[in-house]
Amino acid sequence: xxxxxxxxxxxxxxxxxxxxxxxxxxxxxxxxxxxxxxxxxxxxxxxxxxxxxxxxxxxxxxxxxxxxxxxxxxxxxxxxxxxxxxxxxxxxxxxxxxxxxxxxxxxxxxxxxxxxxxxxxxxxxxxxxxxxxxxxxxxxxxxxxxxxxxxxxxxxxxxxxxxxxxxxxxxxxxxxxxxxxxxxxxxxxxxxxxxxxxxxxxx
Amino acid sequence: xxxxxxxxxxxxxxxxxxxxxxxxxxxxxxxxxxxxxxxxxxxxxxxxxxxxxxxxxxxxxxxxxxxxxxxxxxxxxxxxxxxxxxxxxxxxxxxxxxxxxxxxxxxxxxxxxxxxxxxxxxxxxxxxxxxxxxxxxxxxxxxxxxxxxxxxxxxxxxxxxxxxxxxxxxxxxxxxxxxxxxxxxxxxxxxx
Numbered sequence: 001x002x003x004x005x006x007x008x009x010x011x012x013x014x015x016x017x018x019x020x021x022x023x024x025x026x027x028x029x030x031x032x033x034x035x036x037x038x039x040x041x042x043x044x045x046x047x048x049x050x051x052x053x054x055x056x057x058x059x060x061x062x063x064x065x066x067x068x069x070x071x072x073x074x075x076x077x078x079x080x081x082x083x084x085x086x087x088x089x090x091x092x093x094x095x096x097x098x099x100x101x102x103x104x105x106x107x108x109x110x111x112x113x114x115x116x117x118x119x120x121x122x123x124x125x126x127x128x129x130x131x132x133x134x135x136x137x138x139x140x141x142x143x144x145x146x147x148x149x150x151x152x153x154x155x156x157x158x159x160x161x162x163x164x165x166x167x168x169x170x171x172x173x174x175x176x177x178x179x180x181x182x183x184x185x186x187x188x189x190x191x192x193x194x195x196x197x198x199x200x201x202x203x
Numbered sequence: 204x205x206x207x208x209x210x211x212x213x214x215x216x217x218x219x220x221x222x223x224x225x226x227x228x229x230x231x232x233x234x235x236x237x238x239x240x241x242x243x244x245x246x247x248x249x250x251x252x253x254x255x256x257x258x259x260x261x262x263x264x265x266x267x268x269x270x271x272x273x274x275x276x277x278x279x280x281x282x283x284x285x286x287x288x289x290x291x292x293x294x295x296x297x298x299x300x301x302x303x304x305x306x307x308x309x310x311x312x313x314x315x316x317x318x319x320x321x322x323x324x325x326x327x328x329x330x331x332x333x334x335x336x337x338x339x340x341x342x343x344x345x346x347x348x349x350x351x352x353x354x355x356x357x358x359x360x361x362x363x364x365x366x367x368x369x370x371x372x373x374x375x376x377x378x379x380x381x382x383x384x385x386x387x388x389x390x391x392x393x394x395x
Binding site: 020021023024025027028067068071072075076078079082083098101102104105106107110179182183184185186187188190191192194195196198199 | 222223224225226227228229232274275276277278281282285286289314315316317319320321324325328367369370373374375376377378380381382384385388
């Protein structure tokens with residue numbers, strides 16, 4: 001039963017493809033696998049810990065001021081992530097730019113706080129946060145895989161500054177479809193993926 | 204004056220908030236089904252954007268920077284925006300019931316709109332002057348209204364056209380947005 005709290009976020013109520021929440025970062029930073037990992041890990045961190053704290057405080061916070069209280073809790077964790085990235089991963093922090101502080105207004109996090117963590121005990125809320133965060137990471141990785149592959153003609157696997165090798169498609173990488181790493185490519189890829197998932201009856 | 208105009212155009216067209224920077228996508232896909240709703244939502248967002256960039260500019264320059272607590276910017280900005288929107292909703296409800304019916308229902312949504320926090324963060328990080336941040340936020344607001352209006356006009360047409368079954372609804376909206384975004388990229392050639 002508790003495992004269900006984790007696994008439902010992966011596919012059944014995937015934040016991006018099913019709930020259509022948190023689209024701004026999913027489209028904006030999915031230029032490369034490295035950026036997608038950075039953003040995904042930041043979101044997992046913030047979502048899990050803010051779910052934990054909100055769940056622990058759920059009987060203390062008055063109902064009328066719950067939204068501002070949730071936002072302050074979330075903003076605290078976002079500031080932690082922002083400062084940590086700036087200190088230890090300056091290049092990643094540079095390329096994610098303004099989208100790191102904007103995790104505060106990412107609808108997934110406030111949405112899970114309101115819909116799940118404010119009503120359920122801490123352990124289940126943590127699992128829910130981990131699951132939804134991982135679902136977000138998987139979705140953004142999928143989008144960025146296609147964008148990086150088509151837009152640069154190869155993939156560079158890197159997680160938080162560590163390189164895990166790379167490959168390029170010969171010939172294609174000399175003249176890749178730059179369209180896909182520009183903003184319109186993001187809209188197109190996510191639209192086609194949504195259509196594909198609907199066609200395959202996954203969502 | 205020229206600088207202000209170029210800031211205005213930069214955020215209205217070249218760095219259009221929705222189509223190029225992906226800020227404020229939730230209302231873009233959520234509220235863009237009817238033209239009249241889209242215009243009202245756009246006006247509400249623009250007003251909140253301009254007002255909150257004035258407030259956050261004052262707070263940043265008179266409190267955060269003199270006391271060396273710039274790292275608190277995200278927490279402070281979102282709290283200020285959230286309380287400002289709440290206050291605005293209360294004032295509108297007390298003073299004009301017509302305006303409240305027209306704009307009020309969108310106000311709670313605006314708190315968690317990335318565009319509002321986004322413009323505050325941009326003004327802060329880029330270090331714009333007071334007039335500069337008014338210019339950039341009004342430009343961003345106008346660009347927001349523009350994109351939302353075009354999209355809602357297109358979506359009213361899309362309702363009547365034949366779309367392949369699996370692309371109906373959100374997927375075709377994304378693909379339409381992709382083509383719109385492509386046309387906005389051409390503003391990148393503007394010399395401003």
